Amino acid sequence: MSESVRQDLPATDHIGFQTSTEQNLVIRKAAELIGWTVPEYVLSAALDRAERDLYEHAAALAGTDPTPPETEAAEPYVAIVAALG
Numbered sequence: 001m002s003e004s005v006r007q008d009l010p011a012t013d014h015i016g017f018q019t020s021t022e023q024n025l026v027i028r029k030a031a032e033l034i035g036w037t038v039p040e041y042v043l044s045a046a047l048d049r050a051e052r053d054l055y056e057h058a059a060a061l062a063g064t065d066p067t068p069p070e071t072e073a074a075e076p077y078v079a080i081v082a083a084l085g
Contacts, residue, residue, distance in 0.1 A: 027041060027042065
């Protein structure tokens with residue numbers, strides 16, 4: 001899974017949603033291709049998007065370039081959790 005998806009954090013909530021047959025098939029096939037389960041794939045995609053949106057929002061507030069640096073070694077998920085806590 002993505003480096004930012006922390007497996008050592010306890011699961012404390014459940015998110016569920018409906019998909020069409022086609023959406024379900026696309027997600028399942030993509031997860032299979034990389035050897036992940038559907039929940040791992042969906043969680044990683046959602047966290048990647050959330051991290052990008054939060055970074056862009058913070059950058060907009062600070063008046064800086066909203067494109068996240070590609071070489072940053074920090075663990076964004078941990079930083080986001082800390083910022084929200």
